Amino acid sequence: MEKNWDALDAIFNPRTVAVIGASDNPGKLGSHVMRSLTEGKYPGRIYPVNPGKEVIMGMKAYPSLFGVPDPVDLSIIVLPAGQVPKIIKECQEKGIKGIVLITAGFKEIEDKRGEMLQREIMELANQYGIKIIGPNTFGIVNLHLPMNASFTPEFSLVEKGEISFVSQSGGMSHLMGFLSMQNRVGFSKIIGLGNRCNVDFAEMVEYLIKDSQTKLIAMYMEGIDHPKKLMEIAKRANGEKPLLAYKVGRSSTSDKASQFHTGSLAGKHEIYESAFKQAGILTVGSSEELLDTAKALALCPLPGGNKVAVLSGQAGPGMAACDICETEGLLIPPFSKATQRRIEELLPPLAIRTNPVDMGPAWYDSEAIKGIVYTVMDDKNIDALILCIMFASANRSAVGMLTDLLLERKTDKPILCCFSAPAGIWDDEIKRLEESGVPNYPTPERAAKTLVNLFRFKKIKQ
Numbered sequence: 001m002e003k004n005w006d007a008l009d010a011i012f013n014p015r016t017v018a019v020i021g022a023s024d025n026p027g028k029l030g031s032h033v034m035r036s037l038t039e040g041k042y043p044g045r046i047y048p049v050n051p052g053k054e055v056i057m058g059m060k061a062y063p064s065l066f067g068v069p070d071p072v073d074l075s076i077i078v079l080p081a082g083q084v085p086k087i088i089k090e091c092q093e094k095g096i097k098g099i100v101l102i103t104a105g106f107k108e109i110e111d112k113r114g115e116m117l118q119r120e121i122m123e124l125a126n127q128y129g130i131k132i133i134g135p136n137t138f139g140i141v142n143l144h145l146p147m148n149a150s151f152t153p154e155f156s157l158v159e160k161g162e163i164s165f166v167s168q169s170g171g172m173s174h175l176m177g178f179l180s181m182q183n184r185v186g187f188s189k190i191i192g193l194g195n196r197c198n199v200d201f202a203e204m205v206e207y208l209i210k211d212s213q214t215k216l217i218a219m220y221m222e223g224i225d226h227p228k229k230l231m232e233i234a235k236r237a238n239g240e241k242p243l244l245a246y247k248v249g250r251s252s253t254s255d256k257a258s259q260f261h262t263g264s265l266a267g268k269h270e271i272y273e274s275a276f277k278q279a280g281i282l283t284v285g286s287s288e289e290l291l292d293t294a295k296a297l298a299l300c301p302l303p304g305g306n307k308v309a310v311l312s313g314q315a316g317p318g319m320a321a322c323d324i325c326e327t328e329g330l331l332i333p334p335f336s337k338a339t340q341r342r343i344e345e346l347l348p349p350l351a352i353r354t355n356p357v358d359m360g361p362a363w364y365d366s367e368a369i370k371g372i373v374y375t376v377m378d379d380k381n382i383d384a385l386i387l388c389i390m391f392a393s394a395n396r397s398a399v400g401m402l403t404d405l406l407l408e409r410k411t412d413k414p415i416l417c418c419f420s421a422p423a424g425i426w427d428d429e430i431k432r433l434e435e436s437g438v439p440n441y442p443t444p445e446r447a448a449k450t451l452v453n454l455f456r457f458k459k460i461k462q
């Protein structure tokens with residue numbers, strides 16, 4: 001039976017938003033939430049609620065929800081924790097089905113009263129059919145609406161894309177958002193679950209699997225309330241959308257710390273690793289790896305096998321990529337005889353002409369570069385390619401030439417690039433490249449590790 005997602009739809013696609021605790025005082029979170037909505041160009045109606053103000057940021061303010069003249073889809077609450085149960089009751093009377101509860105002071109604090117207060121608001125929300133993102137959350141962002149329902153206006157600068165990120169940690173949400181800007185990675189939604197009052201990872205993943213604006217789901221986890229439910233949902237997805245997880249808790253210190261951060265103990269890391277693999281969830285070991293892998297899965301095809309060609313403009317970066325590939329189970333095999341003969345024809349004898357290939361001696365011969373790249377792309381012994389070029393004044397035009405070649409000749413093999421240069425150089429070429437489905441990374445190691453993860457994901461899908 002199809003689930004009723006009305007409450008979550010009200011949260012992510014609201015026509016009207018009430019900010020309870022709205023303010024124009026920059027020292028208060030209610031001010032930052034108002035700025036996020038307005039500066040993020042939210043297209044719906046915004047109703048600031050504050051009994052002590054008549055106007056906030058040029059908008060009429062209301063003393064309570066009951067003064068708002070229209071129906072409200074989403075309520076963003078930034079009031080002290082003790083006032084929240086009363087506000088939830090008012091939301092129910094107003095017919096509001098979705099709440100983003102930014103307020104902290106619940107089960108994450110070292111005080112039993114916080115846990116009791118969270119239990120109270122959860123019981124009220126479940127009784128009223130209201131869904132709550134939070135408490136103790138930075139908020140949510142839907143780049144497609146667009147709507148920045150968080151206390152960080154800068155989230156509106158993230159590019160729109162197809163990756164949805166679900167996190168227990170507001171700090172990690174900020175890190176991923178800002179890394180995405182630096183690495184040209186677009187997001188569909190950024191979601192801070194916080195203490196997970198009555199929306200947990202399982203429900204959020206299930207919702208995003210049906211979301212047409214989400215192609216891939218990336219998660220940062222500390223603890224999971226209903227791990228079995230999440231694994232069942234992931235298995236049912238059956239590769240429909242890739243699921244990635246960066247779970248902390250490897251050390252006893254971080255395991256214990258998670259209990260005091262969002263109110264849940266992480267649990268044995270090895271057990272999670274095994275369960276994730278069985279459910280088809282790919283695990284990674286860092287925030288950069290999470291972003292890099294999500295980017296590749298959103299852009300390019302999976303490799304047919306584990307045989308990799310490395311073509312480099314300088315020998316060293318190519319060798320660095322080879323080290324990562326081979327230590328992680330990929331092969332850097334010899335080329336076919338026909339491919340090897342053709343490369344030897346195109347490159348001078350002093351160049352490295354076997355896999356990995358040093359194309360540097362041929363930079364001033366565009367036909368030679370074209371012949372090498374296309375010949376390797378067509379080699380049936382090769383399942384994936386890594387292309388590495390480090391900027392130097394003498395090869396400034398190299399990436400433009402390679403970009404044109406890759407756009408001209410399509411392939412069903414993944415190609416990952418490391419075209420690395422100072423800011424402002426090659427930016428346009430890299431943008432064109434990624435828009436065509438070829439991801440770029442700032443170091444050869446990151447490109448190679450990402451290719452390893454593409455192969456790992458292919459294996460767990462089988």
